[in-house]
Amino acid sequence: TIKLAARVQAVKPSATLAITARAKALRAAGKDVIGLGAGEPDFDTPDHIKTAAIAAIQAGFTKYTAVDGTTELKQAVIDKFKRENGLEYAQDQILVSCGGKQSFFNLAQALLDPGDEVVIPAPYWVSYPDMVLLASGAPVLIHAGAEQSFKITPAQLKGALNEKSRLFVINSPSNPTGMAYRRDELEALGEVLRDYPKVVIATDDMYEHIRWSSTPFVNILNVCPDLAPRTLVLNGVSKAYSMTGWRIGYAGGPAEIIKAMKKVQSQSTSNPTSISQVAAQAALEGPQECIGVMRTAFHERHDFVVERLNQIPGIDCLPTDGTFYVFPRVQGLIERLPGVGNDLELAEYLIEQAGVAIVPGSAFGLNGYMRISIATSRANLEQALERIAKLAG
Numbered sequence: 001t002i003k004l005a006a007r008v009q010a011v012k013p014s015a016t017l018a019i020t021a022r023a024k025a026l027r028a029a030g031k032d033v034i035g036l037g038a039g040e041p042d043f044d045t046p047d048h049i050k051t052a053a054i055a056a057i058q059a060g061f062t063k064y065t066a067v068d069g070t071t072e073l074k075q076a077v078i079d080k081f082k083r084e085n086g087l088e089y090a091q092d093q094i095l096v097s098c099g100g101k102q103s104f105f106n107l108a109q110a111l112l113d114p115g116d117e118v119v120i121p122a123p124y125w126v127s128y129p130d131m132v133l134l135a136s137g138a139p140v141l142i143h144a145g146a147e148q149s150f151k152i153t154p155a156q157l158k159g160a161l162n163e164k165s166r167l168f169v170i171n172s173p174s175n176p177t178g179m180a181y182r183r184d185e186l187e188a189l190g191e192v193l194r195d196y197p198k199v200v201i202a203t204d205d206m207y208e209h210i211r212w213s214s215t216p217f218v219n220i221l222n223v224c225p226d227l228a229p230r231t232l233v234l235n236g237v238s239k240a241y242s243m244t245g246w247r248i249g250y251a252g253g254p255a256e257i258i259k260a261m262k263k264v265q266s267q268s269t270s271n272p273t274s275i276s277q278v279a280a281q282a283a284l285e286g287p288q289e290c291i292g293v294m295r296t297a298f299h300e301r302h303d304f305v306v307e308r309l310n311q312i313p314g315i316d317c318l319p320t321d322g323t324f325y326v327f328p329r330v331q332g333l334i335e336r337l338p339g340v341g342n343d344l345e346l347a348e349y350l351i352e353q354a355g356v357a358i359v360p361g362s363a364f365g366l367n368g369y370m371r372i373s374i375a376t377s378r379a380n381l382e383q384a385l386e387r388i389a390k391l392a393g
């Protein structure tokens, strides 16, 4: 056997991608499996975006670009931050990467020395802790269950920070919980962070546009502008414009950190795909109606799913603020089902006995829950919940 690096052995492959692959394999084997594991919108990329990409290919825009993205796309990102978030950035404060995932990967590589601590609220997006481990950092998790609407308190944040803390990650609205921090909650977290000036803050705003509330989106930097010299804003086109396969994410932040992240990227992938950059520019600069169409569909499905889940014995589901996930507590269901002792076994049981693929909560750092993706048709959702209800009795 080949000896692999310790850093690889320390991380797990993405659990969400594994469930999706498992559902696909069962389906290929002829089994009727409804996939509620998807981490991507079930809509097509809007036509005007595809058209821009096709034109780019035909015009020969198929070569290397600047590592950090074309000037035109970076300007579109700058304009987006200004228009939608009230944030001002210069060209040297923006880095375009191969998805939001690479943005965070670059950040972890640029910032962390062995043993440096990264404070991550749990439940978390599956990739944060593993990308921290790949950078030899140490994830420090703060647990926030349904009883606190999956949001950490200022006291918990204070308890997790110390002189080894290098980075704090906040994702709002959250994958997997769908919860968003309110302005006053962000203000209170910012107040704690003011006492730890060496801590860099990463706000992951990937689900900014998938929100039900009519109040404007806010992140911690909007509420605490004094944190700007050490705050990175991470975002991308994957979820807002249904462009997951194009692989474009971007970061805005202090020039010094952006420059270090760019250096990491220059020695790994170089620039993100030239064609995708043109597509992302069309997404950011073009008509924005497509966002509202998807948001409305997700909202309607959300209302249906939350109500239906709460009718099933052993399941308690909070309504969310946004995203295309819900994160019900399923401890009661686990206790009702024969041979099922935890949420991992529940996921196994549901895929085998009901033909429904979900991701267990423990994949996101919280046992006794499951993540249901509503990025699938209403008919699929109805059928899947019917099957789960039948099992629950």
Ligand code: PLP
Binding pocket: 039, 098, 099, 100, 101, 102, 125, 171, 174, 175, 204, 206, 236, 237, 238, 244, 247, 248, 249
């Ligand atoms: N951040 C969060 C919270 C996510 O859920 C995802 C995707 O699942 C990403 C970032 C990265 O998305 P992408 O790499 O497709 O841009």
